[in-house]
Amino acid sequence: MEKFNQIKTLISQIEADAHKFYDKGNSAAGTRLRKGMLALKLLATEVRKDVTARKHAK
Known part of the structure; x- marks a missing residue:
């Protein structure tokens, strides 16, 4: 959530x-x-990777 903020x-x-x-x-x-x-694009990419990682960790 930090990256989203x-x-x-x-x-x-x-x-x-x-x-x-x-x-x-x-x-x-x-x-x-x-x-x-x-910078926005790079942050968005990091958020996408984090969401994918958390989704597959479940």
Whole structure:
């Protein structure tokens, strides 16, 4: 559940950069958004692996 909470926190952190990039055209915010999305992808992969491992352990 810890990783899931990290995902929620990360999404709230990169939300401001998403608004800056899409609404205001800030290129630097786009770079930060891409970096945050990569971190989100990696966390999501870890959650998927954990769910699979716990599911098969039963």
